[in-house]
Amino acid sequence: MASLDTGGDDGHKKGPGVKKAKKQSTRVDMTPMVDLGFLLITFFIFTATMSNPTTMDLNMPKDTDKKDEETKIKQSGSLSVILAKDNKVFYYEGDLDPTGANFKSATYKDIRNEIIRKKREVISRYVTDPACENEARSKGKSIDDCKQKDFFVVIKPTDDATYKNVVDILDEMTINKVSRYALVKPFDTELDAVRLSGGGGGTAAPATTPPAK
C-alpha cells in the first residue's frame, strides 16, 4: 500500500551503506477513508426513516340522547361487521336473525368482496332522487353518495379486537368508498353469536366463555 512517508531526514545522511533517498510518492492511501465513508453510509441507511407516517381522518358523531337526532339507517341497506379475536370477522345484513341464520364469518380478505357486493345491491335498488343529485352536482361532487345513501356499514369491534383490526376495517371503508359508516359497541346478542361460532366455520365450537376483561 502506498503511503505518504514524511521521513525526510534520510536525505541528509551520507555515508556508506546509506541509499540515496527515493523519490517519495505523494499518493495518499484512501482505503481507510473509504471504509469510514461506507461505515457512515450503513449507519444512515439503517437509521433513515424513508416513509413518513401518514394520517387517516376519523370523525366521530356526537353522542346524543335525543331520539330524533340519532342517525337512522335503513335495515335493508345495513351491513354489520363484528371484529372478533384472532383476526376473525363476522358480518350480517339487516337485523340479526334470532337463530343466527344470517350470521356469517369472514376474513379481512373476503370482507371486501362482501362490502362491494352489498354496496352494489343497495345501488341497484336506487331510485333516482333528483333533489339529492342536483345538490351534489351544484357542489361539484359525484352523485355516487346519493346512490349509496341507504348503504350503511356498522363496525362493531369486540374487546378482543386489536387496534390494527379497527384501522384495517376503517381503511376498507376508504378503499371501497363507503360514505356512511359508524363505530358502535356490539350488542350482547351479537357477542353471544360470536362466542357460539368462535371456533370459526362452525367446527366444534368451544362452549367456554372467554375471560372477561
Place this chain on the structure above:
Amino acid sequence: MAKAKIQKKSTDTDMTPFVDVAFLILSFFIMATKFKPSEPVPIETPNSVASQVMPDNNAVMMSIDKDNKVYFSIMSKSDIQKGKEIIKEAAKRAGVTLSDADLSQYQDGEMIGMPFNKIKGFLALPPAQRAKVAQDGIPVKDSATSELVNWIGAAKYVFAGEQLKYLVKGDNSSKYPTFGAIIDAMKRNDEQKYNLVTMPQDAPAGTELYQERLKGK
C-alpha cells in the same frame, strides 16, 4: 547492451472516485434522514391507504403501546412553552401543582405516560434517565377516573383559538378497548375529529379507490 528494464507496475488502485461516490451517497443520506424523536416504547403502526402527511406542529398525540398503555405527547415546535403549560394545566386539573423548575427538563414531543400521582418525581429526572424509566401509562380504562380526559382538556384549553390536531397512534397488537377509551375521552371533551397515524400503503388493485387514483394521475 542494456536490456530494456521492465518497470515494476504498482498494484495500487486509485481510490479517489470511490471516495467521491461514497461521500456523495453519504451526504444524500445525511440530508434525507429525519431523526425520530426518542420513544420510550417502540410502536408499530398499521398500514392504511391514507395519504395525508402527519402534522408535527400544533398537535397532540396519544400513543398506545403493545401492552395497552397510553402515552401523551405534545408537539408544539414553534412554542415549547405551550407544552409545559399543557402539562401544568393537566396536573392542576388533577390537583397536582407543578412548578417551572419541575418542568425545566421537559423536551418537546416527549411521551409522557405517568399517572398524575407519579408525574412530579418523573419529570424531575434528567432526560437521559427518564427515557429508561418504564412508565405506567396514563389511566384510561375506567371512564370515571380517566386521566386522559384531563390531558385533552388541558391541551384544548392552552391551544384555545389555534388549530390543534389530535393524533392517535396505536400499536398493531394493542387491543380495541384502549382505543375505545381514547375515543371516549375525546368525546367527553367534545372533540369529534382526529387522525390515526398509519404507514402508507397502496390502494389494492381493482378497487374503487384504486381506479379513482388512477384517473387522478
